Amino acid sequence: MISFEYFKQILPSIHEVCVKAGDLQKKYHKTNLPISTKSNKTPVTQIDIDSNTIISESLSELTPEIPIISEEDYEGISKNNSFWIVDPLDGTRDYLDNGDNFCICISLIDDTYPILGIIYSPMSGDFFYAYKNEGAYLIRKETSPVRIMTKKVSASDEIKIFTSIAINKNILQQISGKIKNVLFTPLSSALKFGAIASGEGSFYPRLGPTHEWDTAAGQCLIEEAGGIVVDRNMNRLKYNKNPNFLNEEFFVIGDPSYDWKSVIDSIICARKLTN
Secondary structure, three states, rough: OOOHHHHHHHHHHHHHHHHHHHHHHHHHHOOOOOEEOOOOEEEEEEHHHHHHHHHHHHHHOOOOOOOOOEOOOOOOOOOOOOEEEEEEEEEEHHHHHOOOOOOOEEEEEEEOOOEEEEEEEOOOOEEEEEEOOOOOEEEOHHHHHHEEEOOOOOOOOEEEEOOOOOOOOHHHHHHHHHHEEEEEEOHHHHHHHHHHHOOOOOOEEEEEEEEEHHHHHHHHHHHHHHOEOOOOOOOOOOOOOOOOOOEEEEEOOOOOOHHHHHHHHHHHHHHHHOO
C-alpha cells in the first residue's frame, strides 16, 4: 500500500506515463493492425502489449515493492494484499472499430478493495484520479485538477443511463418501465465510470462478463465521487476473488439515495426471462 502523500508525489509521473502510452495508441489508431485472439476470446493487438510494457515498467520503477496484475500479464490470484491492477487499453474492440471511446485504467488494490483509481482517455486527454477518502478529480487537458461529484437524481429529471453497446432490448424495456424519463446512452470502455463520477450520467448496468481490471479504477473513482459500484445484492465489488479475475454482473450508481434496488431487481428478472 502507498500513502496518499506518496501518491501525490508520483501522480505527475503516472499521468506522464499514461500520456506516453496514450500517444502510442493514438499513433496507430485507425490503422490496419494485426489482431490476435486471447484464450478468453477477446481481441489483443501489439499496441495493447506495448502499452502494458510502458505502464508496467513505470509502475515498477515508482513502487518496486508492489506487484502488478495486468490484463496482458497475470498468473492467478495475487498472494499480496496490495497490488496494482492495470488495463493498458480498455475498449480494444472500440479501438479496432475506429471509435474514440477507449482508455487506460490503473488501480491499486489493498485488502480486496481499490484504494486508488486512474482513468485516462487518450483521445480527449481527460485524466480522472481518486484516492480513498480524498475525493475524485478530473484534469482536463492543461487545466488544474477539479473535484468531481456524482449527480443527485430527482424524479422530475431526465435520468441518463449508460449501457454497453450490445445490451438486450428487453433489459432497456424493463428499465423504462421503472423510470419514466430515461435517456439511454451506449458507450464502451471504463469511460462510463468517469462520466457518472463527474455527474454526466446516473446509472450503468453491466450484465455481461468483465474482469477486475475493467472495474477497479472506476470503482474507486465512483466511490470517491459519492456513488457506489455493487452486485445484484447491493454489495461492493471485491477484488482478487478468483484466478481468472472475473466479475459477476455489477451496477454503477451515481446517487445511492435513489431506489435503484427495484430497478436492479427488474433487470435481473428480465435477464432470466431472456436466457
